[in-house]
Amino acid sequence: MVTQTKYKIEGMTCDHCVHHVTQALETVEGVSSAKVSLKKEEAVVKAEEGVSVETLKAAVAEAGYSLVG
Numbered sequence: 001m002v003t004q005t006k007y008k009i010e011g012m013t014c015d016h017c018v019h020h021v022t023q024a025l026e027t028v029e030g031v032s033s034a035k036v037s038l039k040k041e042e043a044v045v046k047a048e049e050g051v052s053v054e055t056l057k058a059a060v061a062e063a064g065y066s067l068v069g
């Protein structure tokens with residue numbers, strides 16, 4: 001089952017950041033889509049239930065940003 005969750009994202013300053021965070025999230029196995037908003041500083045992530053917040057945090061951290069669960 002795919003669930004949709006909203007997370008706060010810190011550290012984004014421009015559209016490139018949005019792109020990086022989107023890519024980072026969508027590369028995680030089990031994530032079907034990530035809609036990232038610079039203005040709202042958030043990401044709406046659609047993912048399989050098995051995908052943990054820690055995994056998403058790690059992926060975003062690797063790209064240079066912070067996902068706040």
Ligand SMILES: [Cu+2]
Binds near residue numbers: 012013015
């Ligand atoms: Cu940027």
